[in-house]
Amino acid sequence: MKSRGFGIAASVVLLSVASAFAQQDKSAQSTIHIRDYCDPASFNAVIGPGTCVRDTSDGAITFSGFVTELGADKSVGAWRYAPGQIHVSQGTTLQLQSLGGETHTFTEVKRFGGGFVDFLNAASGNPVPAPECAQVVNGNLVPQPPSDKNIFIPAGGQATFSLEPQVVTRFQCCIHPWMRITITPKDQHHEQVH
């Protein structure tokens, strides 16, 4: 009798664990789109072949248009993570999907900063690189190698990122430093503080 009672209790525990997992599963994925609007002809002519690979049937921004907007705004709106801010449940996996034509990085940083391209850092007002993006060696920017927390995503590419629970995380592109996203846990207390 004793062992049967234990068996039932154990089954109940197992069932609630299973349903907790099922519940978590439902909200455990969040899709982040990585976007740009590069024009292959002009980007590849200026930066090099293969820099931009995309279908332009819904339009494109030329390299000179990109530079003009960057100069005026310190950012180019069409180069972005979408959304740029999310609240997630515990144990969420990010599904990263590039809808753009250039390579971007999805890099976890402690504080937002510049990336590893001098010109884009200067033009976007981020003179100091985030250390997770680049090291400065003899005055030159040396990109950090790809890793689990520094993911290089090619045009049209996909990747996943498992978030640590209960931690605010910040990600940026190490090429285009204005591409940023802040991810906040849903039950974070500081939401109620202000």
Ligand SMILES: [Cu+2]
């Ligand atoms: Cu980028």
